[in-house]
Amino acid sequence: FNALVNHFYNYGIYEPMIKLSHKAMQDINWLAQQMRSEKQQPSSSIQNEIILTYLKIILWKILKERSNALNEKEIDSIPLSIFLQFQQLVRQHYTKEKSVTFYANELKISTHKLNVATNEVLQITAKQYVVETILLEAKRYLKVTDLSVKEISNTLGFDEPTNFNKFFKRYTKLTPLEFINQSF
Numbered sequence: 001f002n003a004l005v006n007h008f009y010n011y012g013i014y015e016p017m018i019k020l021s022h023k024a025m026q027d028i029n030w031l032a033q034q035m036r037s038e039k040q041q042p043s044s045s046i047q048n049e050i051i052l053t054y055l056k057i058i059l060w061k062i063l064k065e066r067s068n069a070l071n072e073k074e075i076d077s078i079p080l081s082i083f084l085q086f087q088q089l090v091r092q093h094y095t096k097e098k099s100v101t102f103y104a105n106e107l108k109i110s111t112h113k114l115n116v117a118t119n120e121v122l123q124i125t126a127k128q129y130v131v132e133t134i135l136l137e138a139k140r141y142l143k144v145t146d147l148s149v150k151e152i153s154n155t156l157g158f159d160e161p162t163n164f165n166k167f168f169k170r171y172t173k174l175t176p177l178e179f180i181n182q183s184f
Helices: 002-006 022-040 047-074 077-091 100-109 113-123 126-144 150-153 161-172 176-181
Strands: none
Touching: 022 047, 022 150, 047 100, 077 100, 077 113, 077 126, 077 176, 100 113, 100 126, 126 161, 126 176, 150 176, 161 176
16 A cells, blocks of 8 residues: 555656546546445444555556646756666665765766756755655654654664754755644
């Protein structure tokens, strides 16, 4: 299920709003109705699995509709290919490696070429992408876990909690504790 949900996290490549066709909306509404109907049935040992399966189908239908969005965006295939490889590497190594040079070396390209590709796809630098990835994960940990700032700092690969605090404040203008206490 997590692998399916991860398909929704291609910020910048896909539009954040997904435009669904009339047919897709009908299908999704029908599936949602089936989920509600199942939930109203007497509880059984497989009821949650049935509901989860409907949810997965809904998510796959949405992803299928969204797949055309990338084709509509005019991005040269070479920069897109480089960026997607870079994105995968960042997901694998962001807790240990924060240097664009590391990622460029792994891709066997120059940092300039990596920046050009990232800029063409997302209109930001490769460094900004790494920073935004780390910040997004930091915010998730801060808002949805009970981990301490020190534990989050360690999880994200910072040597000292003070380095994490400085990093977080530099890019968000808030300390991690201010962010946790901030209401939305």
